[in-house]
Amino acid sequence: MEGGPRARDLYLQRPPEPVFGIQRSREESLFSVVGVPFDSTSSYRPGQRFAPREIRLASLELESNGYYVEGDIDRVPIADEGDVAAVPGSALLTLERVARVVEDLAREGKVPVVLGGEHLVTLGVLRGLAAAGLRPCVIVLDAHFDLRNDYLGERFSHATVFRRTVEELGLKLLYIGVRAYEKSEEVLASESGLIEYVPMGRLDIIGVEGAVLAARRFAGGCDRIYISIDMDFYDPAYAPGVGNPEPGGASSREGLALASQLGDRRVCGVDVVEVSPPYDPGGVTSILAAKTLQELLLSAWLRMGRDG
């Protein structure tokens, strides 16, 4: 790939207002924000294509302090590289573009921070990391397993993303907050040797601290960690604007506290997916997505010990 044009020159559009209002140079930055305005396989409520824009706008209104972490996001070396030119109707082309962009970033030593789009985009990100030689353990905050084999005959979909991940890449997965699934997904989750999960009902009992312990145990033997946050992890009271709202989820305080403790020096990628602005009249879901990302990036950065 060295000889030709960089994927990020091919597929990334001019960056609009950057996330958190932070725009470091390519050289200075560690975290590279990339939006993927794609929602063609969404099965219930589309509109995730508008999420990158809305999450960026929401992030501009946040103060820079951490809630659960001492620190200031303004000191974190973030660059917002803009949006991948997603292709409406083509998961194939879009995933390929995402993968190439992520591969480039990872080869340059950047940590991609992806703003979905629907959850399927995570497959593109993980493929890109793999192409760059990174095979992280994956922590997923989600109400769902997304482990179906196909959805109405289509194998590439937000509902199948981790089935493909397991099959193609063989990565280890830990789910937190899962609560709605087909029988076949539960069976796979239980029988595959790669998958662990903390269902929402268990989180209710062990609390955020218990979930953090579970995540530490899971990540014990991992070189790299990837964190994927499907906003339907939260209860619809806190995050109404998602593709598939599931009652009985986490509160904002639980989610923010969790995000602020998942930061880790081994983090090699992060995403926040499934925000659907047309179903988010007051914009509160985008705000919560931005804040969750802020706590996560801040805590990762602090644990990397590089501030100052």
Next chain:
Amino acid sequence: MEGGPRARDLYLQRPPEPVFGIQRSREESLFSVVGVPFDSTSSYRPGQRFAPREIRLASLELESNGYYVEGDIDRVPIADEGDVAAVPGSALLTLERVARVVEDLAREGKVPVVLGGEHLVTLGVLRGLAAAGLRPCVIVLDAHFDLRNDYLGERFSHATVFRRTVEELGLKLLYIGVRAYEKSEEVLASESGLIEYVPMGRLDIIGVEGAVLAARRFAGGCDRIYISIDMDFYDPAYAPGVGNPEPGGASSREGLALASQLGDRRVCGVDVVEVSPPYDPGGVTSILAAKTLQELLLSAWLRMGRDG
């Protein structure tokens, strides 16, 4: 009534998309879903007439697993009989039709599962059960007592439904989550020998487990149990789309956990009322209503020990 046409042939419209996507035959089914699109006496925010349709649609997007109960709603023998032909402006005619439909169903050994409409429809259901010889103890999840004598001179209203129930039918009532009332209602609730209640402030202290214990104690001597869920039991954060939102209510996790433990082999009827879709922009109230019903029916079915 044997000689003439069945009420359900007279008053039920062709069933649209069935709740949970389950449509067993009349013979196979135990739970008979009936919608009552009626809201003429609503005093604040009308629109409950649209709730049966929206709850059905929301239910189609739910996965079939229970959250707090091991089991699968697809195995529960449910039939969706469609909507009663409610008459806008006439509580009299509508209640009569509801009662006749419910009586027919109960005589056939079915458990009516009613989708309101406003809370007044519960009176029609209880009358129908009584006509079929069933006089259940009633557990009500509600922010209100609905025990007024009249509302601006009108004696049949969502605000008077349990006053009429006590007067006409003499049934025992247990309220959970009540928090807003006129003085006269509290006096009646305290002094009538028929009524018990767990106010929201008490639920805060004793938790879902305490409330379940209270329900078990209450139902101790009962042959039959009826469960009526006014969605304003939930906090408006979780259920904004209701006729009379009252702050300070239950969370979705509390409500779902409670519903999953109220199931009982003696259940002879269930309703979910007061969802008002025009005030539910993102549809989250309908989704929560559908999920609450799912947990309740699943737990009742499992406790009936008939699965398999």
Next chain:
Amino acid sequence: MEGGPRARDLYLQRPPEPVFGIQRSREESLFSVVGVPFDSTSSYRPGQRFAPREIRLASLELESNGYYVEGDIDRVPIADEGDVAAVPGSALLTLERVARVVEDLAREGKVPVVLGGEHLVTLGVLRGLAAAGLRPCVIVLDAHFDLRNDYLGERFSHATVFRRTVEELGLKLLYIGVRAYEKSEEVLASESGLIEYVPMGRLDIIGVEGAVLAARRFAGGCDRIYISIDMDFYDPAYAPGVGNPEPGGASSREGLALASQLGDRRVCGVDVVEVSPPYDPGGVTSILAAKTLQELLLSAWLRMGRDG
């Protein structure tokens, strides 16, 4: 009725912000504004109960000049008497209260200006006028005839209001803009000797001027004129927030021009009905209702020749 309390003391609530911000004393006023927050028989989209409040608020933002009439609404002797205490669920009680209030007002020589509520309230108004000895010819701007005999068995409904009017009171009717009806309504409209109509398709051809001529001809032999404006007369583009939107209706310019020419010295009552604020997100329907009323009252007042 002389000996007892006045109906308007019994049933009218304390006036909130008055229409157009005008509040003359009882003695000085000619036009008496009365709201009727009632919608219990609405068959499709309820919420008309909130219309009096929203039309009042919208009217406060209007400038006082006429568009199509030279004049200033501030000079018109209007008093806003507040809302009739409508009874949710009871058309019977509500109509009776409306009729008694209107009768009182008419006996005092006032011209009632009624803010619905649903169209059924017009029956209460016309009964009240009749009780005071006034039997006007009625001009109706409406997409519908509202001439059904019953609606799902209920005889008193917005869909039957003029059938009852014809049967009970034998008044002459002229419809303008009608375009959606059952066959039975068209037959009655054509065969009853009392009814004339200018369908919307004809208005398209003869224009506002033609409709005004038709109204003049119709009113030729009448002592008194009553004007009833169902906001669904307008196209849903102009008035989306109504109970039963019908495409293909009048534009705002047509409606305002028409209203400004229907004013007449013989006007003994006026109403504006069917605004449904929950279906009027930007509030444009309430604004148009207020403006239509302003043009109508201003033109009536000017034709009464009493200004100054």
Next chain:
Amino acid sequence: MEGGPRARDLYLQRPPEPVFGIQRSREESLFSVVGVPFDSTSSYRPGQRFAPREIRLASLELESNGYYVEGDIDRVPIADEGDVAAVPGSALLTLERVARVVEDLAREGKVPVVLGGEHLVTLGVLRGLAAAGLRPCVIVLDAHFDLRNDYLGERFSHATVFRRTVEELGLKLLYIGVRAYEKSEEVLASESGLIEYVPMGRLDIIGVEGAVLAARRFAGGCDRIYISIDMDFYDPAYAPGVGNPEPGGASSREGLALASQLGDRRVCGVDVVEVSPPYDPGGVTSILAAKTLQELLLSAWLRMGRDG
């Protein structure tokens, strides 16, 4: 195809509430309504997948009379066959299913009436007709040509549907109301021998009557006529809830008058596409879509001379 299962048995779901509330038997019916809840290639505002449901619901509130045509939709032999099982994310699979369903219907002598979904579904319909031996002239009401070669590299999209139609099937096209396009589309429209168009600016001058004359001229030598209505033909004031709103469009009166004159005995298929309910807060776009379809079907039926 004779030996295997019918496509309509494979891909059509159980019919929900039928359009206009009319459900004739398969034998009796001439017009076969089919919904296609698909929007994966939409480039701006998705949500067209919800349109079949909303148009059906809106149609139930319409009266049965024609506005611009004497007649009653209840007499038209319509059957609502339900929705094709569209596959989120796969235009390929969805178009194939649409085509097979339409082919079956056409072979049985039915006139398919398709409720989109995005405009791309028209390609599936026309392929299905072609497979059954029907090659109609196509009249398109649209603000756009939809004649691009590809959209961000994707060749099958709502923006390319008629480019594919011309290439694959060589059908003749007449556009009415077109007003927004890329240069390349205008060139193709002007230079291809197959395409005529009446731009919106011209419609402004020649009026509905002129457009009807143009359509008659266009259809002069055609055996069969297909009519495709993209709701963005209307001005966003009348139809805000569409995928790509374009100001300066037709009024509801223009559109309904036009639809009521396009009916023709040679009509072999019809569609109404691009309604996007999430962007249609008051539901007025769905209502207008339903009414437009009603006028069109009624006028076609009357011109077929088969009533009675």
Next chain:
Amino acid sequence: MEGGPRARDLYLQRPPEPVFGIQRSREESLFSVVGVPFDSTSSYRPGQRFAPREIRLASLELESNGYYVEGDIDRVPIADEGDVAAVPGSALLTLERVARVVEDLAREGKVPVVLGGEHLVTLGVLRGLAAAGLRPCVIVLDAHFDLRNDYLGERFSHATVFRRTVEELGLKLLYIGVRAYEKSEEVLASESGLIEYVPMGRLDIIGVEGAVLAARRFAGGCDRIYISIDMDFYDPAYAPGVGNPEPGGASSREGLALASQLGDRRVCGVDVVEVSPPYDPGGVTSILAAKTLQELLLSAWLRMGRDG
């Protein structure tokens, strides 16, 4: 000021529907409700000007009982004096009018109860109290400190209100629930001898009871107490309709329990600010604001020991 007209005669408009439906005479009343429909300095989401109206309307739907306090709001001597004539675009004029109105009320021994408007109005209230000789300790429920020196060069703004309060009036401040701030604000809060705070993260641990203890300690040496409630103290799930939503806030049960324990015999003023109705589609924020105020006033009144 004695010789001229009273400010409240100059600047207060005719009272609309009073808060809680309670309207005692000037003489009988202790709590004087005043709305301030002002939002000109809002930096993110304006619309607070509409809050007084919406909070009043919401309050009318509440029952009169306390949730966490035994008592009935109907017995509390409240008068609703209407809205101050705020001047769009002029903080200067508006603050002056607020201060003069409040000064008058305080001199008459009334406790002003202010419905914002944006948080800047609190400065006017505190100035007015100071002019009448009252220098209370101030308890602030807020997600923010509002301690900036200026906002884009403007020194009078909702974001600077307590900086000005400290500078001008030297009052002591206790914040509860604060969680988002600039570094400079945290420094000032920590180093100024006047300011204490319980951050949201601490509230999470010590609970409502801990916060009440902190408030008691803070108020120990105070003669007078003022309570200011910025509705963004609540989580956006509970209060989406605010000017600057901040995730991770209080639940309704926490806020109501807190309000019901902050009542105190020394209370000399109260405000509820920052509700923004255009961002509150279902109206739940206004309802929660009204209920919070109800608990607060009821508990203050009971602690004053004057009931009966």
Next chain:
Amino acid sequence: MEGGPRARDLYLQRPPEPVFGIQRSREESLFSVVGVPFDSTSSYRPGQRFAPREIRLASLELESNGYYVEGDIDRVPIADEGDVAAVPGSALLTLERVARVVEDLAREGKVPVVLGGEHLVTLGVLRGLAAAGLRPCVIVLDAHFDLRNDYLGERFSHATVFRRTVEELGLKLLYIGVRAYEKSEEVLASESGLIEYVPMGRLDIIGVEGAVLAARRFAGGCDRIYISIDMDFYDPAYAPGVGNPEPGGASSREGLALASQLGDRRVCGVDVVEVSPPYDPGGVTSILAAKTLQELLLSAWLRMGRDG
């Protein structure tokens, strides 16, 4: 001003997605787009601060062809310089910044194209032009005169903008579409020698062509022309999302046709103001604003004869 920093470097923020997606270099550009996100004096519905962002986004979805003008906006030399840093709550500071930015642009020979914000920003623009030596005749499309002397005591407001313009700068004004005003404004408009107007009622009669003739006559003796478009010129059916909706306005076809004929080689500035996105649920007002601007700029450019 030469010695110090350029105002545009001081006050303009980094340009986000440019209007129409066109971003020529400073040197190449003739039209310089500047947003002014200011709404502090809005008297009814605030939110105009969000208009620059929404108009830009809407413009990106438009095709590049003119409707009423032959031509392509992509060929017009436009640069989008971003938004002036408006100061919430301070008209003084904001107007000064606008004026300085506009002065700089005008001195460089650019034509400022201003996206409001409320109408008051036009005063800043005209002051800036005057400072650069340009004193244009002003054509205003507006439902209002905006000629009040003060609004509740505030002299700088959207309701007084042209009173200040006349007093301060003595410019000639032509209004088109005016229909709502105080008596004092009409008097001033009629008696000042500087003002002409075509009321909406007259536009109804003379049509777009008549209005264009009036504009040509008015501009006959002018060296420079400025065009200010208040979106409330349009009827609320077409432009619901404005600060002060007035029924009875222009249709989109009238407005676009007019805009496409007002372009003139003497144009030295243009603005589009008063869009209020919070009141524009489906975004149609922003789309119409963008399209109106597109026709206007395209026609101006073509009349300047510089294309190619």
